[in-house]
Amino acid sequence: MRDSNVNFGVLHRTCKLLVFFCFVYITATLVYYAKSVNFRLAFVQNQQSHVKTDPIKLEVKYSGALELKTTLGSNSSEPGPKTLEQCPDPSPLLVGPLRIEFSSPVNLDTLRREHPELREGGRYAPPNCVALQRVAIIIPFRNRDEHLKFWLYYLHPILLRQQLDYGVYIINQDGDETFNRAKLLNVGFAEALKEYNYDCFVFSDVDLIPMDDRNTYRCFSQPRHLSVSMDKFGFRLPYNQYFGGVSSLSKEQFLKINGFPNNYWGWGGEDDDIYNRLSSKGMSISRPSGAIGKCRMIRHERDKKNDPNPQRFDRIAHTRETMLKDGISSLSYSVLKVEKDLLYTKITVDVGKRTK
Numbered sequence: 001m002r003d004s005n006v007n008f009g010v011l012h013r014t015c016k017l018l019v020f021f022c023f024v025y026i027t028a029t030l031v032y033y034a035k036s037v038n039f040r041l042a043f044v045q046n047q048q049s050h051v052k053t054d055p056i057k058l059e060v061k062y063s064g065a066l067e068l069k070t071t072l073g074s075n076s077s078e079p080g081p082k083t084l085e086q087c088p089d090p091s092p093l094l095v096g097p098l099r100i101e102f103s104s105p106v107n108l109d110t111l112r113r114e115h116p117e118l119r120e121g122g123r124y125a126p127p128n129c130v131a132l133q134r135v136a137i138i139i140p141f142r143n144r145d146e147h148l149k150f151w152l153y154y155l156h157p158i159l160l161r162q163q164l165d166y167g168v169y170i171i172n173q174d175g176d177e178t179f180n181r182a183k184l185l186n187v188g189f190a191e192a193l194k195e196y197n198y199d200c201f202v203f204s205d206v207d208l209i210p211m212d213d214r215n216t217y218r219c220f221s222q223p224r225h226l227s228v229s230m231d232k233f234g235f236r237l238p239y240n241q242y243f244g245g246v247s248s249l250s251k252e253q254f255l256k257i258n259g260f261p262n263n264y265w266g267w268g269g270e271d272d273d274i275y276n277r278l279s280s281k282g283m284s285i286s287r288p289s290g291a292i293g294k295c296r297m298i299r300h301e302r303d304k305k306n307d308p309n310p311q312r313f314d315r316i317a318h319t320r321e322t323m324l325k326d327g328i329s330s331l332s333y334s335v336l337k338v339e340k341d342l343l344y345t346k347i348t349v350d351v352g353k354r355t356k
């Protein structure tokens with residue numbers, strides 16, 4: 001009898017203690033919850049007021065972020081970070097090897113519909129991070145609309161995944177004078193810079209498509225040759241100094257060599273001249289691995305008015321003497337037309353006539 005009384009007393013005290021702890025626990029939880037709600041409200045208000053009243057801060061830091069503000073503004077219920085971080089390198093969106101084929105025609109309207117994030121002129125910048133580089137892609141062009149369609153169809157999704165702040169410039173040679181690839185590239189450099197503060201330039205033939213999106217269309221500490229294993233050459237470099245097809249130079253690297261030659265009319269040689277310019281300034285060529293640098297060329301006949309340039313060997317032999325006089329510093333041309341599409345900016349230019 002006595003024993004059970006004692007037991008009952010112990011049980012009673014234990015229960016009281018338990019109820020007390022439960023009370024403390026619930027009170028503490030309620031207090032913390034109230035605090036966190038308050039904090040979250042204040043945070044959201046703070047963020048919204050920044051988006052609304054503080055656009056200048058973003059603008060001063062980085063002109064690319066200004067465009068970003070408009071996307072944030074249209075969606076201001078979603079509290080975004082105040083200043084964006086740099087995009088990760090490499091981009092986490094890359095998928096690796098790609099299937100590239102040219103047997104069936106491609107539809108650019110589908111591409112336009114599927115990528116509303118593209119802006120007029122073939123421009124894009126990632127919305128959630130600051131791109132590592134501002135890249136102008138320059139394509140020398142004349143009468144190759146079929147190739148351009150494939151290029152746009154394949155390249156835009158790749159460039160989007162590479163999270164670049166980029167623009168696509170088609171530099172169209174007017175008239176029927178012999179084609180001048182390198183001069184068109186110079187024009188592209190000059191025209192793109194008038195539009196935006198690009199820090200990297202990718203120079204690409206219209207008929208070359210990378211087969212792996214890890215081959216990032218950006219610049220490196222040395223000039224980059226991107227089309228290192230073309231199907232046309234059995235997926236190998238034709239020779240060690242080869243710099244044709246697709247290459248990239250930072251603004252600084254480009255200016256250091258006075259840009260490209262203006263006097264290579266017709267097919268061939270200008271890429272070797274560019275190589276000579278780079279090596280004479282002590283630069284070397286950086287390249288992706290043969291596997292990542294695979295690319296396909298759209299098969300085609302030699303264009304009319306782009307016959308092999310007979311003067312090319314003589315010119316290449318004298319690059320070192322001519323490069324200071326002939327280049328971006330001596331460039332002259334006139335712009336005849338600028339067309340803005342969602343997928344590209346097309347600039348038609350008069351590059352003049354060959355002198356001899």
Ligand SMILES: [Mn+2]
Pocket residue numbers: 205207297
């Ligand atoms: Mn070609």
